[in-house]
Amino acid sequence: KNQVEQSPQSLIILEGKNCTLQCNYTVSPFSNLRWYKQDTGRGPVSLTIMTFSENTKSNGRYTATLDADTKQSSLHITASQLSDSASYICVVNTGGFKTIFGAGTRLFVKA
């Protein structure tokens, strides 16, 4: 069964601190993996895309990693800001119209 599991479910950190969100997937076939940021009550917005051959990709303070052998990805946020408070969703695409979404990690950044 195609699944995307994210951990932790929720996370509280202080402003300025770093954090890492985890994503494990059992999806086949694999086309790409994206991390989306979803602000409360809004639609998700793509942060990064990882293909099978990519290990690391950065987008500003966001750095995503992918280990295709263990089927794990992580999203590292550096020097967190209050505006980083949101849900972060790991999404795996199989190459067709089957896009498998994780339940998301809810991040709270406190001043």
Place this chain on the structure above:
Amino acid sequence: SQTIHQWPATLVQPVGSPLSLECTVEGTSNPNLYWYRQAAGRGLQLLFYSVGIGQISSEVPQNLSASRPQDRQFILSSKKLLLSDSGFYLCAWSRGATNTGELFFGEGSRLTVL
């Protein structure tokens, strides 16, 4: 630039009433269009997708239907709402003939069925 509009943003409907959510995309042609539902604490669930006018694929049997009367218009409907239809509905589009591309989401519609 491309934009996606979805409305209404929120609505409260009684059980048994009809539903119509509308989504339009601007700035692109022949997009793939999608309707997702997001339940609290769960991943987005694909309800319908469309690769062209009048072409609708349903992913999950349910009380809902979708239509694409124009290239950049996607409508989610129900004849009689159920309590279980409550949720956050998201319209999205993607480019091209395949779905390996980025999904661009609308702002969402919060539906509460009472």
